Amino acid sequence: xxxxxxxxxxxxxxxxxxxxxxxxxxxxxxxxxxxxxxxxxxxxxxxxxxxxxxxxxxxxxxxxxxxxxxxxxxxxxxxxxxxxxxxxxxxxxxxxxxxxxxxxxxxxxxxxxxxxxxxxxxxxxxxxxxxxxxxxxxxxxxxxxxxxxxxxxxxxxxxxxxxxxxxxxxxxxxxxxxxxxxxxxxxxxxxxxxxxxxxxxxxxxxxxxxxxxxxxxxxxxxxxxxxxxxxxxxxxxxxxxxxxxxxxxxxxxxxxxxxxxxxxxxxxxxxxxxxxxxxxxxxxxxxxxxxxxxxxxxxxxxxxxxxxxxxxxxxxxxxxxxxxxxxxxxxxxxxxxxxxxxxxxxxxxxx
Amino acid sequence: xxxxxxxxxxxxxxxxxxxxxxxxxxxxxxxxxxxxxxxxxxxxxxxxxxxxxxxxxxxxxxxxxxxxxxxxxxxxxxxxxxxxxxxxxxxxxxxxxxxxxxxxxxxxxxxxxxxxxxxxxxxxxxxxxxxxxxxxxxxxxxxxxxxxxxxxxxxxxxxxxxxxxxxxxxxxxxxx
Numbered sequence: 001x002x003x004x005x006x007x008x009x010x011x012x013x014x015x016x017x018x019x020x021x022x023x024x025x026x027x028x029x030x031x032x033x034x035x036x037x038x039x040x041x042x043x044x045x046x047x048x049x050x051x052x053x054x055x056x057x058x059x060x061x062x063x064x065x066x067x068x069x070x071x072x073x074x075x076x077x078x079x080x081x082x083x084x085x086x087x088x089x090x091x092x093x094x095x096x097x098x099x100x101x102x103x104x105x106x107x108x109x110x111x112x113x114x115x116x117x118x119x120x121x122x123x124x125x126x127x128x129x130x131x132x133x134x135x136x137x138x139x140x141x142x143x144x145x146x147x148x149x150x151x152x153x154x155x156x157x158x159x160x161x162x163x164x165x166x167x168x169x170x171x172x173x174x175x176x177x178x179x180x181x182x183x184x185x186x187x188x189x190x191x192x193x194x195x196x197x198x199x200x201x202x203x204x205x206x207x208x209x210x211x212x213x214x215x216x217x218x219x220x221x222x223x224x225x226x227x228x229x230x231x232x233x234x235x236x237x238x239x240x241x242x243x244x245x246x247x248x249x250x251x252x253x254x255x256x257x258x259x260x261x262x263x264x265x266x267x268x269x270x271x272x273x274x275x276x277x278x279x280x281x282x283x284x285x286x287x288x289x290x291x292x293x294x295x296x297x298x299x300x301x302x303x304x305x306x307x308x309x310x311x312x313x314x315x316x317x318x319x320x321x322x323x324x325x326x327x328x329x330x331x332x333x334x335x336x337x338x339x340x341x342x343x344x345x346x347x348x349x350x351x
Numbered sequence: 352x353x354x355x356x357x358x359x360x361x362x363x364x365x366x367x368x369x370x371x372x373x374x375x376x377x378x379x380x381x382x383x384x385x386x387x388x389x390x391x392x393x394x395x396x397x398x399x400x401x402x403x404x405x406x407x408x409x410x411x412x413x414x415x416x417x418x419x420x421x422x423x424x425x426x427x428x429x430x431x432x433x434x435x436x437x438x439x440x441x442x443x444x445x446x447x448x449x450x451x452x453x454x455x456x457x458x459x460x461x462x463x464x465x466x467x468x469x470x471x472x473x474x475x476x477x478x479x480x481x482x483x484x485x486x487x488x489x490x491x492x493x494x495x496x497x498x499x500x501x502x503x504x505x506x507x508x509x510x511x512x513x514x515x516x517x518x519x520x521x522x523x524x525x526x527x
Contacts, residue, residue: 005374005383005503031389114390175412176370176385178377213486252409261410 003178008146010033010181012102013042015147015307016074019154020099020186022048023073027055027081030114031170032104032314033263035076035225054140056081060088067097068206069319070194076102079120080111087137089163090129094208098120098157100150102166104173115329116170116254121306124167124281130222134227136164136234137281139252143177151182158189160230167281169302171331176208189244230283238277241267245274245347248292253301259300262337271345293318296344300337301325352406352492353397358399358422358431364478368421369400370504371482375496376404380515381454384412406492421485423464423477425449432522444477460484462526468519483523494520
């Protein structure tokens with residue numbers, strides 16, 4: 001299939017349908033509206049159900065229901081909408097049901113603005129909802145990855161019986177780039193736990209209430225065990241010119257695109273700079289940071305030091321972690337990142 | 352790498368011009384990106400998009416130092432004239448821009464895009480006239496690729512307008 005020029009939001013939606021998504025529930029919010037719009041236009045004629053819920057809370061609970069029935073299901077929203085979904089996400093994670101949750105982040109906090117932001121990093125990777133649960137969180141950095149990682153998200157969700165979040169932002173959702181859809185078949189996973197009608201077998205139940213402490217403790221440990229197995233096999237990242245680097249940039253999503261350009265600009269001036277781009281934000285890729293212990297690090301993000309915390313944990317005191325960010329819908333430019341790089345490596349004399 | 356900003360009133364086809372350029376670049380095997388100004392905008396308000404056409408991977412799709420700017424109205428000239436790279440190109444729609452550009456370190460090309468479109472019988476194709484003038488000054492993609500892109504960018508119900516669009520593009524390219 002030839003490449004087509006698409007918005008990130010549209011490419012994500014098309015990939016979801018190709019991955020076998022047959023139910024979509026959502027509520028409109030900028031800058032992700034092309035996702036429900038594409039689903040409304042295409043999902044019914046391709047054998048699925050599209051429903052605009054009356055709120056984000058009902059949308060996520062519809063996802064809970066469809067996931068319990070074993071259907072590949074997705075919801076999509078943007079930052080404030082995700083806050084509303086958090087209770088449901090905790091329930092779905094507790095019930096160990098597979099689904100895909102999309103957050104095309106805008107800038108916050110509060111109602112904030114509609115321009116790109118990355119301020120929901122903590123919410124995505126540290127919880128957001130209540131209790132000890134984890135989402136697998138994937139961070140695309142191109143329209144191609146909006147498609148590829150969404151397709152993969154459905155497979156991962158089924159494989160691990162766990163919600164998977166796509167953490168994108170307004171820039172990735174709104175921009176157009178060429179995209180090529182893979183001809184891959186979705187992973188076929190048996191779902192003997194699904195509530196499909198109990199004819200000829202014992203009923204399946206979906207329940208997250210467990211008021212016997214001994215039992216609920218066991219359940220928590222079982223979840224923790226699953227999360228550690230996910231961490232062992234599903235950690236993803238990309239490195240760019242890191243091998244001989246004195247300074248390692250760390251960035252995901254839109255910020256990583258900017259950081260990569262800054263790496264090229266710095267290299268053109270003879271500075272040994274590389275980029276570590278986490279693709280899975282949870283599980284977080286600590287390994288490449290550990291391999292570069294003793295060097296300098298520079299985190300570039302569109303939030304107030306949220307990614308810095310995970311980089312610091314991975315660097316574990318074995319190196320200095322610097323920080324450059326923009327907020328409020330501002331996107332950093334490669335040139336301003338280059339100034340920071342020179343400031344670190346040349347002590348400001350390069351400016 | 353060519354970085355372009357196209358700006359005008361909402362409804363002037365500014366976003367479509369950018370999509371045509373990006374699509375044409377893609378058809379010619381280049382890396383491309385398109386990014387719209389999005390927000391609480393409306394028909395009659397100002398809007399713009401950034402297009403990058405490159406041989407290599409594209410970093411940020413937001414253009415801050417454009418090689419070329421196409422402006423379809425006066426507010427867009429005021430906003431984007433200062434941004435053009437020295438030596439860059441500025442195409443402006445003289446029908447709706449009532450002042451001359453001030454920069455002397457860039458190539459400024461004035462074309463009465465809306466008036467030419469009116470002559471062709473449809474003021475909504477002023478965007479194609481301006482695009483033609485730009486492609487004459489900076490042939491980043493071929494007219495053939497634009498023609499093929501029209502089939503992809505315009506919805507099926509507008510395909511009968513492709514010949515008129517190409518006619519407008521040619522008028523822009525031929526404008527002295």
